[in-house]
Amino acid sequence: MKMEPSRSSFDHWMHRYHFTFRETRGRNITVQCNLCLPTIKLLSTAKDTTSNLKKHLERKHSLVYRKKTSKDEPSNSGHQTSELGPSDVKQPKMDHTLYTSQSKLNVLIFNFIVEDVQPISILEQPGFQHLIEVLSRGRKVMSRKTFVARLxxxxxxxxxxxxxxxxxxxxxxxxxxxxxxxxxxxxxxxxxxxxxxxxxxxxxxxxxxxxxxxxxxxxxxxxxxxxxxxxxxxxxxxxxxxxxxxxxxxxxxxxxxxxxxxxxxxxxxxxxxxxxxxxxxxxxxxxxxxxxxxAAQTLNLIASKDLAEAISKEQIQRVHNSSTAKCALIWRKARSSTVVADAVESIANLKFIDPCPTQWGSEYHFVQKIMSLTDAQLTQLIDFLDVPHFVPDEIAYLKEYADVFKPVAFALDLLQGEQKCFLGIVIPTLLTLKRKLQEKAASTQFFAEVIDSTVKAIESRFKQVFHSVDARLATTTMPQFRLWWLPEAERESLRATLVAEVLQLDQGFDEGDTNGVSLHEDEFFSYGPGSSSNRDEKRGAAEEVRMYLEGTNKDLQCLNEFPGVKKMFIKFNTTLPSxxxxxxxxxxxxxxxxxxxxxxxxxxxxxxxxxxxxxxxxxxxxx
CATH class of the missing domain: 3.30.420.10 (Ribonuclease H-like superfamily/Ribonuclease H)
Structure with a gap:
């Protein structure tokens, strides 16, 4: 009997011995995979191609297929080569990235433990060891002793x-x-x-x-x-x-x-x-x-301890205690379970976080969140949690509390920064805070006396900062403030101090730069046009400071135009406020x-x- 031309692709395929021919169905043939035994796995493929069978070998029996292909398989035809191309060409690149040397593997594992805060005991866990061995083609995970030595x-x-x-x-x-x-x-x-x-x-x-x-x-x-x-x-x-x-x-x-x-x-x-x-x-x-x-902790003490003492001495103590007690009950019940927390979040569209007892800011932000709700949202929330309703005086008190002490919360957040926070912002922050509190005192219903006590506490607790020469110079060298924050009568004195500091700092740098280094003659002698003395006369420390203080550019980068003032900024504003x-x-x-x-x-x-x-x-x- 003459062989069907349609079966020639499978009959002449080098991997045909991995399969047993079953039957022909129209333009397709059905075969059984011998490698899948004892599981019966039947596969269908077109008569003129073996691509489906190749994919099965690649996916399910890749080790057998690649080993045989790398040693023996010739290129049978143009279309077969193109079928093998995508997976076979990419595979060596994947191997190259996955498998690495033992020394590189040790570095990767070490960085994984340190940077991702993993326990050292992970090195001894069988699952982790097996994972690394498979990915690195049999290389071993370093021991605890080796890790400690590398540490x-x-x-x-x-x-x-x-x-x-x-x-x-x-x-x-x-x-x-x-x-x-x-x-x-x-x-x-x-x-x-x-x-x-x-x-x-x-x-x-x-x-x-x-x-x-x-x-x-x-x-x-x-x-x-x-x-x-x-x-x-x-x-x-x-x-x-x-x-x-x-x-x-x-x-x-x-x-x-x-x-x-x-x-x-x-x-x-x-x-x-x-x-x-x-x-x-x-x-x-x-x-x-x-x-x-x-400065942040000091202001937190004022907002918590001093503010509480001031309230305790006033007639508002009763309404303060009752309103804050209801707030405390709300946040306790709101955090009683995940179910309640989810319901509260859906009602108020807010996620409540337990206030930290040592951080006044977290307590304030919670009250602010409660008071930001509409009357309908607040009523629905209180009914759901089954807590007592706020009376009108308590609502008025809490809203005024959230409004009056908003500048305090803002100042606290400002002073707790790191990257863009300098010692020079402390005095302007405190002065602005005092002014904003005093402006609110005239229109407040509950907090007039409390505001007065809070302002006095700021003056007392930050007395050393207000009188600190370093803090004052740090503020003056910030283009955002210069001398604008200072009363007119005190500006000339601080300007003179700034000039003296720039002169002293420049002399200090010159001495350090010339220590043990030979000077050029033109740098040593100071006579004639272009000499250092004439340059100093044209733009000395006093002139540089004057030009800086008369400027209006508030961008920090403008200090590059005033090298002496810039050195002063770096010197005094290196100190963090918190x-x-x-x-x-x-x-x-x-x-x-x-x-x-x-x-x-x-x-x-x-x-x-x-x-x-x-x-x-x-x-x-x-x-």
């Missing part, structure tokens, strides 16, 4: 690279704080500086475990130790901390007598300070930089100290945390 080496590289970077910086600011978690206490510190393009850079210096009492002496010793380890003691403009008694007393010991008297006028926990050891000659062995209290960055460092640390990672030693915890925090500025550590 130590990466940390040393990171610290050395950071030292080199900080060595080139003229002015630095550090932030410090204590953190309690899982019955442990850690001392954290970050540092910050401004680049020539005004971009702020940040790095973590330490997050070390503290044993025993974290008193004033411990704080002093730790700050000195960390600063010394990076050789930055002489470059620090200020160390920013919260108002904790340990930090307050530690820095007070190093203040001049006149500034120490000003510090004593601040509101402090006297019992905590007196309960700490006096130290005797201990303080003579250390040196600390100037202290900057966290210690929020070190709190963010602790937030990073919380990920590493979850229950799965609680077995980390204190040393490894610190190294992992600092490597992750500094990954953007210390890139060589991950190579």
């Amino acid at each position: 130590d080496a990466a940390f040393d590289r990171m610290k050395e690279e950071l030292r080199v970077k900080l060595d080139k910086v003229q002015s630095l600011c550090t932030t410090a704080d204590l953190w309690s978690v899982h019955n442990r206490v850690y001392f954290g510190m970050t540092c910050h500086w401004l680049e020539d393009n005004f971009e702020r850079k940040s790095a973590a210096l330490a997050c070390t475990r503290i044993y025993g009492r974290h008193n004033c002496e411990m704080v002093i010793a730790k700050i000195q130790e960390i600063h010394s380890s990076y050789n930055i003691e002489s470059k620090i403009r200020a160390t920013v901390t919260d108002n904790g008694s340990s930090f307050v007393k530690a820095f007070k010991e190093f203040l001049p007598e006149d500034e120490r008297e000003a510090e004593e006028n601040q509101f402090e926990d006297v019992g905590s300070i007196l309960g700490e050891g006096e130290g005797g000659d201990f303080f003579l062995s250390y040196f600390l930089p100037p202290h900057q209290r966290c 210690s929020v960055p070190v709190e963010r460092l602790f937030n990073h640390g919380g990920n590493f100290l979850s229950p799965k990672r609680n077995a980390l030693t204190d040393e490894h915890f610190e190294r992992l945390l600092l490597l992750r925090y500094n990954s953007k500025i210390c890139t060589t550590a991950f190579e």
Whole structure:
């Protein structure tokens, strides 16, 4: 019998022995896959092509198909080559990207653990090991011991690279704080500086475990130790901390007598300070930089503690207590279950978050959200949660509360910034806040006396900032403010101070630049046209400051036209107004100290945390 021409494609195919011919159906044939046995797998393909069968081998039996093809398969015909082309041409490229060397694989796994906050124990999990072995063609996952060795080496590289970077910086600011978690206490510190393009850079210096009492002496010793380890003691403009008694007393010991008297006028926990050891000659062995209290935390104290005390002394205490109690009941019930939370969100089109008891801003924003609802939404929400309705006086009180203290909430958000937040914004922010509160006092129904007490608290708690020469110069060198914020009678004095600082700073840079370097004759002699003395006469420090102060451009980049003032801006505005960055460092640390990672030693915890925090500025550590 003559063979049907239509079957010739399958009969002459090199992989036909993997299939058993079953029958012909019109223009198609049916075959059974021998590799799928004992499962019966029937496949249909056209008589003049084997493309369906090839796809089945590629998808279900790729190892057998590729091995045979790479060794033996010739190009049977033009259309067969084109059918194989797309998958076979792309496959080697995929292999090249998936499979890598052992050293590169170790780098990828190390970065995966550090940057994505993975537990080290993942290296010993069978599933992870199998995944890596399959993707890397049998290469092994590094052991815990190897990872720790790489961690130590990466940390040393990171610290050395950071030292080199900080060595080139003229002015630095550090932030410090204590953190309690899982019955442990850690001392954290970050540092910050401004680049020539005004971009702020940040790095973590330490997050070390503290044993025993974290008193004033411990704080002093730790700050000195960390600063010394990076050789930055002489470059620090200020160390920013919260108002904790340990930090307050530690820095007070190093203040001049006149500034120490000003510090004593601040509101402090006297019992905590007196309960700490006096130290005797201990303080003579250390040196600390100037202290900057966290402006955000200080304002938060005013908005919570001082505001509550002022309200308690007024007749509005009753309506305050009743209205805030109903608000508290709403947020407790709204967060009682996910079902209730979803219903509340659908009713009010808002997602409620529990207010933090130590952060006044979160409580204020919750009240503001409640008062932003329409009467119908508020009624529906209260009925759904089955809480008491607000009476008209309570509604009026809460709406006025949300309106009067909106500038306080805005100022808090402003002072907690990092990238675009400078010491120079503190005084204008406080002055603007005082003015806005006083403007509202005339039209308020409930808060006239409370506003007066709040303004006095701002003046008292920020007295040191208002009188700080550094803070005043930081404000003046910001084009947004210049001397416009200052009363006319005080402007000339501050202008003269600015000129003196520019002159002193220029002389300091000249001395540093010429130290050990030979000068050109034209730079040494100052006679004749074009000499340095004539240039100074045309545009000296006083003229530069005058031109700057008379300008109206508020863009920070305009400082490039005034090099002396620009140096002053970088010098004084390096200091941050708040210690929020070190709190963010602790937030990073919380990920590493979850229950799965609680077995980390204190040393490894610190190294992992600092490597992750500094990954953007210390890139060589991950190579």
